[in-house]
Amino acid sequence: MSWMLSRDKSWQFLQQNFSWVADMSGVMQDPIHHAEGDVSVHTQCVLEALRSLPEYQQLPTLQQEILWSAALLHDVEKRSTTRIDYDGRIVSPGHARKGELTTRQILFKDLAAPFAIREMIAALVRYHGLPLWVMEKQDPQKSLLSASLRVDNQLLTLLAKADVLGRECADTEELLNRIELFELYCHEQQCWRQARRFPSAEAQYRYFSTDNAPPDYQPYDDYQSQVTLLSGLPGMGKDSYIQQHCFGLPVIGLDDIRRQHRIAPDDKMANGWVVQQAKQLAREKLRRGEDFVWNATNITHQMRQQLINLFVSYKARVRVIYIEVPYVKWKQQNSARTYAVPDAVMDRMLAKLELPAPEEAHEVIYYIDGQTEAISL
Missing domain, CATH: 1.10.3210 (Hypothetical protein af1432)
Structure with missing residues (x-):
C-alpha cells in the first residue's frame, strides 16, 4: 500500500x-x-x-x-x-x-x-x-x-x-x-509496537468500562442477548447493511419512528421524544432477552455510550458496526435517497464524527466500502 x-x-x-x-x-x-x-x-x-x-x-x-x-x-x-x-x-x-x-x-x-x-x-x-x-x-x-x-x-x-x-x-x-x-x-504494559492483548473481548470491555479490573482478568459471561448498534453518517449505507447482514433481526430505527409519526428530521423539539420511544422499544426487547439492531447515526462517543450502558444494564452483549464509504460515493448515495440530507448538514455532521473506539463495546467492527477493515495497519 x-x-x-x-x-x-x-x-x-x-x-x-x-x-x-x-x-x-x-x-x-x-x-x-x-x-x-x-x-x-x-x-x-x-x-x-x-x-x-x-x-x-x-x-x-x-x-x-x-x-x-x-x-x-x-x-x-x-x-x-x-x-x-x-x-x-x-x-x-x-x-x-x-x-x-x-x-x-x-x-x-x-x-x-x-x-x-x-x-x-x-x-x-x-x-x-x-x-x-x-x-x-x-x-x-x-x-x-x-x-x-x-x-x-x-x-x-x-x-x-x-x-x-x-x-x-x-x-x-x-x-x-x-x-x-x-x-x-x-x-x-506489553503494548510496544502492538495493541495490548486481553484474554477475551469480554475481558477487554470489562477492563475499560469498570474501575479496578486488572487487564488479565477473565470475567464470567452471563449475557442474555446481543444488540447490534450501527454507527455512521447519514447516507453511508446502514439500511443496506441491515438488509445484507442482519438476517431478519428486529430493527429499532429513529428515522422509522419519525416517519411513522410524521416528524421532520430537523424537528429538534421532537428529537428527545423520538429517542425515548426508541429506548422504550429497546427495553421491552431487552427484558425478553431478544436480539435486535439499533439503527441511528451514533456519530459521537457520548451518544453511543448512553445506549451501550443501557443495553449492558439489561445484560446484553453489544456489537458496534461502524459503516463508511468514500466521500464521493457517500455524496452520491445520499443524493439518491428518498430522504436526502442537505449537504450543509452532512458537512456539519462530518466535522463532529468520532469513530467508535475498540474498547467502547464487546465488539467493534469497521465496515468500510463493503468489507471489514482493521483500524490500524
Whole structure:
C-alpha cells in the first residue's frame, strides 16, 4: 500500500495549497514552552527534527509518510483553541482532541487516504502529548492501553520526540526523559509496537468500562442477548447493511419512528421524544432477552455510550458496526435517497464524527466500502 499526503513537502507549497497550513501563521504559543515562535514556525521545526531522527530514517516509506503527516497536523487546531488564560499564559486546551476530528475530515474529504492510514494519523494527532503526560493521567495504565488499541506506540514516541526537539524551552532534557520512561512503560504494559492483548473481548470491555479490573482478568459471561448498534453518517449505507447482514433481526430505527409519526428530521423539539420511544422499544426487547439492531447515526462517543450502558444494564452483549464509504460515493448515495440530507448538514455532521473506539463495546467492527477493515495497519 502506498499513499502520500503531498509529494511536494516544501513549506511554501503546503502553505499555498492547504488553508489549514496557512492558518498556522500568527497562532501564538506560550514563550516559556515555545520560544521558537508561532505554530507555523514550531511545525516546521518539528518536521525538520523528525526527518533528522535516525529511527525515523530507518522506518519503511509508508510509516515515514504517516508520521510526517501526523507531525504536520499535530497542532492543526491550535488555530481554534488558543486563548489567553486567567494568569496571562497562552494555552490551547483540547487542541489534540479537536485536531483528531479535523485530521479525519481532511483525510476523508479533501485528501482521501485509505481508512487504516487515515485513522493511524488521526490517532497520532489525538495522542501526540501522551508520552509526556501519561503519568499525570487519572489512570495512567488505562490511558496507555486505550491508546495502544489505536496507535503504534513506537511511532507515537518518535512524534513526541520530534515535538520536543522542534521547540525552544528550558526543560528539553526533562521532556526527553519522560519520553524514555514512556517507552519503558509501554514494554512493561506489553503494548510496544502492538495493541495490548486481553484474554477475551469480554475481558477487554470489562477492563475499560469498570474501575479496578486488572487487564488479565477473565470475567464470567452471563449475557442474555446481543444488540447490534450501527454507527455512521447519514447516507453511508446502514439500511443496506441491515438488509445484507442482519438476517431478519428486529430493527429499532429513529428515522422509522419519525416517519411513522410524521416528524421532520430537523424537528429538534421532537428529537428527545423520538429517542425515548426508541429506548422504550429497546427495553421491552431487552427484558425478553431478544436480539435486535439499533439503527441511528451514533456519530459521537457520548451518544453511543448512553445506549451501550443501557443495553449492558439489561445484560446484553453489544456489537458496534461502524459503516463508511468514500466521500464521493457517500455524496452520491445520499443524493439518491428518498430522504436526502442537505449537504450543509452532512458537512456539519462530518466535522463532529468520532469513530467508535475498540474498547467502547464487546465488539467493534469497521465496515468500510463493503468489507471489514482493521483500524490500524
